[in-house]
Amino acid sequence: MDRLRRDYEFADFAEALAFANRVGELAEERNHHPDILLHGYRHVRLEFWTHTAGGVTDADHALADACDALR
Amino acid sequence: MDRLRRDYEFADFAEALAFANRVGELAEERNHHPDILLHGYRHVRLEFWTHTAGGVTDADHALADACDALR
Numbered sequence: 001m002d003r004l005r006r007d008y009e010f011a012d013f014a015e016a017l018a019f020a021n022r023v024g025e026l027a028e029e030r031n032h033h034p035d036i037l038l039h040g041y042r043h044v045r046l047e048f049w050t051h052t053a054g055g056v057t058d059a060d061h062a063l064a065d066a067c068d069a070l071r
Numbered sequence: 072m073d074r075l076r077r078d079y080e081f082a083d084f085a086e087a088l089a090f091a092n093r094v095g096e097l098a099e100e101r102n103h104h105p106d107i108l109l110h111g112y113r114h115v116r117l118e119f120w121t122h123t124a125g126g127v128t129d130a131d132h133a134l135a136d137a138c139d140a141l142r
Contacts, residue, residue: 008078013098021088037108038107038108
C-alpha cells in the first residue's frame, strides 16, 4: 500500500520524542493515526495512509502538512 | 547489524504512546536509546542494539527486559 512519508531530524532524543507526542495529540484530535518511528536517537519518520482507501488520500496530505507545522 | 526486537500490543493509540514515553524516560536514564515504532494504531515495536559493538550486547538485553516491565 502506498504511503506518504515525512522525515524529521531534531537536536536530541528528548526533542524527537516531544515532537512524536505533538503528532500523537493531533492524530487523536483527527482520529487519523500515522505510523511514528523514532530512530537513530534524534530522527522521526512519519508514514501516512488511509487503510479504507487502500492508499494516500487528501486527508493524509493535510495531516502531513499539519505535522510539518508542529516541528 | 543484528538487532534485538520486542513487539507489544495495547488497547489503543493513547496506551501505545504512553508506553513509548515510559520507554523514552528509561532510555534517557540509561543513555541508551532503542528505536521506537508506533504502528497500526496500537502496536509498538522496539529495536535494541549497540552501535559501537556492532550488534546486540548484554546492555541491550537488560534494557529490553526493563521495557517489558513497563508494559
